[in-house]
Amino acid sequence: MQNIRIIKSACRMCHGVCQVLVHMEGERVVKITGDPESPTSRGYICRKGAASAELLYHPDRVLQPLRRAGKRGENKWTPISWDEALDEMAERLLKIKRESGPQYFAMMHGTGRPYENLGARFANAFGTPNFTGVGHICFWPRVYANIFTQGMSEMPVCDVYGQGGVEPQCVLIWGCNITGPKGHNSSDGMCGALLQKVIKNAQKVIVVDPRRISPAENADHWLQLRPGTDGALALAMINVIIVEDLIDREFVNNYTVGFDRLKEHIKPFTPEWAEEIVGVGAEDIRAAARTYATVKPACMQWGNAVDHSMCNFHTARSLLILRAITGNLHVPGGDIVFERPQGLRVKFPYLDIDFAGFRFMPLQNYQYALDGNHGKQNISSTKRFIQDRTLQFLDFLKYNFYPLLRKFSQGEGQALKLMAELKGARYPLSPVIHPPTFWKSIVNNDPYRIRALWIIGANPLLTMSNSLLIEEALKLIEYIVVSDFFLTPTAHYADLFLPASTWLEYDEVHNSGAHTFSVFPRKKVVKIGDTLDDQEVMIRLAHRLGMHDAFPWRSHQELTDWMLKGTGLSFEEFCEKGILTGKARYYAYEKEKHFFRTPSGKFEIYSDTLASMGISPLPIYREPAFSPVSTPQVAEKYPLILIGGVKMADYFHSEGRQISSLRRRNPDPLVEINPKTAASIGCSEGDWVWIETPHGRVKMRAKLFDGIAENVVCAQYAWWFPEEAPPEHGWKKSNINLTFGEMDYDPETGSESLKSMLCRIYPVGNN
Numbered sequence: 001m002q003n004i005r006i007i008k009s010a011c012r013m014c015h016g017v018c019q020v021l022v023h024m025e026g027e028r029v030v031k032i033t034g035d036p037e038s039p040t041s042r043g044y045i046c047r048k049g050a051a052s053a054e055l056l057y058h059p060d061r062v063l064q065p066l067r068r069a070g071k072r073g074e075n076k077w078t079p080i081s082w083d084e085a086l087d088e089m090a091e092r093l094l095k096i097k098r099e100s101g102p103q104y105f106a107m108m109h110g111t112g113r114p115y116e117n118l119g120a121r122f123a124n125a126f127g128t129p130n131f132t133g134v135g136h137i138c139f140w141p142r143v144y145a146n147i148f149t150q151g152m153s154e155m156p157v158c159d160v161y162g163q164g165g166v167e168p169q170c171v172l173i174w175g176c177n178i179t180g181p182k183g184h185n186s187s188d189g190m191c192g193a194l195l196q197k198v199i200k201n202a203q204k205v206i207v208v209d210p211r212r213i214s215p216a217e218n219a220d221h222w223l224q225l226r227p228g229t230d231g232a233l234a235l236a237m238i239n240v241i242i243v244e245d246l247i248d249r250e251f252v253n254n255y256t257v258g259f260d261r262l263k264e265h266i267k268p269f270t271p272e273w274a275e276e277i278v279g280v281g282a283e284d285i286r287a288a289a290r291t292y293a294t295v296k297p298a299c300m301q302w303g304n305a306v307d308h309s310m311c312n313f314h315t316a317r318s319l320l321i322l323r324a325i326t327g328n329l330h331v332p333g334g335d336i337v338f339e340r341p342q343g344l345r346v347k348f349p350y351l352d353i354d355f356a357g358f359r360f361m362p363l364q365n366y367q368y369a370l371d372g373n374h375g376k377q378n379i380s381s382t383k384r385f386i387q388d389r390t391l392q393f394l395d396f397l398k399y400n401f402y403p404l405l406r407k408f409s410q411g412e413g414q415a416l417k418l419m420a421e422l423k424g425a426r427y428p429l430s431p432v433i434h435p436p437t438f439w440k441s442i443v444n445n446d447p448y449r450i451r452a453l454w455i456i457g458a459n460p461l462l463t464m465s466n467s468l469l470i471e472e473a474l475k476l477i478e479y480i481v482v483s484d485f486f487l488t489p490t491a492h493y494a495d496l497f498l499p500a501s502t503w504l505e506y507d508e509v510h511n512s513g514a515h516t517f518s519v520f521p522r523k524k525v526v527k528i529g530d531t532l533d534d535q536e537v538m539i540r541l542a543h544r545l546g547m548h549d550a551f552p553w554r555s556h557q558e559l560t561d562w563m564l565k566g567t568g569l570s571f572e573e574f575c576e577k578g579i580l581t582g583k584a585r586y587y588a589y590e591k592e593k594h595f596f597r598t599p600s601g602k603f604e605i606y607s608d609t610l611a612s613m614g615i616s617p618l619p620i621y622r623e624p625a626f627s628p629v630s631t632p633q634v635a636e637k638y639p640l641i642l643i644g645g646v647k648m649a650d651y652f653h654s655e656g657r658q659i660s661s662l663r664r665r666n667p668d669p670l671v672e673i674n675p676k677t678a679a680s681i682g683c684s685e686g687d688w689v690w691i692e693t694p695h696g697r698v699k700m701r702a703k704l705f706d707g708i709a710e711n712v713v714c715a716q717y718a719w720w721f722p723e724e725a726p727p728e729h730g731w732k733k734s735n736i737n738l739t740f741g742e743m744d745y746d747p748e749t750g751s752e753s754l755k756s757m758l759c760r761i762y763p764v765g766n767n
Contacts, residue, residue, distance in 0.1 A: 063529025102127030151597030164332025176303025212707025228756030248327025258606025297333030343566030427750030695741030
């Protein structure tokens with residue numbers, strides 16, 4: 001046996017922050033373990049990260065470009081070279097652009113991979129406004145709430161890294177399950193293992209979740225709310241803190257605006273009001289609010305559940321206000337933001353901060369955006385949004401809004417003139433083209449049907465709602481390109497398949513996000529087959545399309561060097577250093593004149609900007625699209641509340657079902673059911689049951705769990721069966737997104753009520 005050598009790297013099986021050790025025997029990866037010297041993950045590695053080599057060497061992984069040889073769905077492919085693939089793609093896209101216009105090409109991306117870094121720039125440079133993904137239901141509603149409230153896209157995170165020498169004494173976990181024995185990493189780049197340590201040492205723990213997740217088992221307060229009612233609970237907690245005068249008066253008086261208006265606004269939202277909606281006792285709400293306000297410092301770890309509702313933007317604003325009025329923002333042991341590492345050109349999805357890529361899009365092209373508002377400029381209510389014309393606010397807008405794509409290169413005065421003439425989109429705070437509207441426009445050919453779609457690292461048949469509509473749309477698109485590791489159910493609709501490299505196969509500057517600004521080197525350790533990383537593909541294709549100004553780099557390596565140039569480090573030196581981490585900005589609001597980059601220069605409890613856009617300037621509550629309250633007639637037939645979109649520790653969205661070590665732990669799709677509910681329908685542990693909603697039905701195995709209410713069930717999502725025959729691979733059997741169809745969407749963000757659908761459950765049997 002050869003000697004084992006170890007290479008330090010950073011995992012990318014999800015979008016966490018885990019540094020790892022790659023164990024090599026010769027030129028083969030034999031094991032991956034956590035790096036105990038890492039200041040962010042501290043030796044932790046989850047099961048997905050440890051299984052990375054199984055992905056790398058999987059026999060079904062596609063290792064060279066493929067061109068479709070038969071009809072869609074026949075699974076007939078011809079292997080081709082990268083030059084052939086990219087030449088064909090460039091030829092087809094330029095033909096469509098010449099014949100129909102750039103808007104007839106669209107791009108779609110998945111979640112949490114480096115392809116996000118250049119995707120928006122590529123779309124802008126090509127001239128298409130039709131760039132879409134899952135941002136409206138994942139993370140970005142909270143980002144926008146933070147932008148309007150604090151004037152920054154940097155998200156507050158729990159101070160688990162301890163730069164200030166103080167640990168949180170109270171931990172509030174809200175709609176987030178990243179701890180427990182499975183150690184799941186969250187989408188916010190927070191390592192669950194570190195949060196576990198903080199919870200263990202804290203004086204008090206509060207959990208807001210319909211399920212008894214691991215931290216709830218020993219929590220001081222577990223608020224088991226009705227799914228989808230987070231906004232009502234948050235307003236009631238604010239009410240308690242204000243009525244009982246538990247606020248941090250120094251912070252509120254000196255660094256916020258609108259508190260007096262909030263004080264009046266919050267009066268009706270009593271714990272008794274919330275009890276009727278949320279299903280949590282009024283005194284329990286009071287007790288939890290008092291604990292959070294008085295046991296300091298307190299941190300709040302929120303999660304994706306906040307995004308899956310009809311009022312996600314307002315709920316997120318409420319939770320930010322909770323942090324602020326109790327004095328738990330930007331203090332040691334509270335919720336903090338970080339500086340960026342000095343000199344580093346940080347990549348971050350949508351923002352294109354250092355790239356200034358938005359200037360490559362002609363402003364008039366936005367009238368063609370497939371956002372349901374065709375013929376009007378899709379710049380998200382900028383006419384009203386720009387009333388405060390300070391240079392500071394202009395810069396804030398320029399750097400922080402994907403929908404506000406505009407031609408700033410024309411100068412401030414011209415930009416303001418253009419903005420003053422613009423009208424708003426249907427969902428003004430959706431960070432991308434609203435996916436349900438996008439798919440519907442293709443099926444209905446209204447206002448037009450795109451001719452080409454490039455899907456990068458996404459499997460929308462499994463990961464987006466209304467799956468049958470998406471299937472219909474894919475059949476109607478003239479030319480589809482998919483970049484992925486495997487031929488997924490979505491990839492079988494492709495005309496061209498581009499095989500992606502895994503994180504082990506290319507050099508990368510790995511940014512953990514705008515919230516912690518920890519940046520790691522990820523070093524190429526091996527190369528399998530003829531694959532390319534997605535950024536390299538975009539750069540090569542961009543030059544074939546003549547987009548040289550937008551893509552001045554000739555390779556991904558040049559892009560990496562450009563990112564590091566300001567640090568004075570070469571990539572090899574960066575690898576030796578191992579990490580660049582920004583400093584926590586404790587009490588920065590006292591030290592920095594423009595820390596809050598809002599029109600007022602303060603934390604905006606009341607937002608004049610939102611008022612000018614026709615959006616409530618103070619947080620409100622809306623019922624879910626389907627609920628016993630909003631649709632009682634539907635609830636008569638479908639009496640249970642379905643929590644969908646639930647992520648699993650062993651899988652990353654639709655990825656990992658073909659990885660043996662992961663599949664053994666979670667071999668079948670599961671739905672959690674209270675034992676009393678199961679008994680009432682004649683169901684036992686492990687039985688297959690139908691989950692039926694007004695939109696469709698799927699089957700899963702019952703997992704009896706007394707930590708969920710009798711009127712609630714919780715289903716895993718994104719299930720397909722790679723072992724079953726192509727092209728479907730059984731994606732219609734247990735895909736929970738088949739049970740979510742057309743519904744009312746959040747009017748600000750376009751989000752969907754994915755955690756609160758109405759359903760009924762019954763044994764499969766002969767049904």
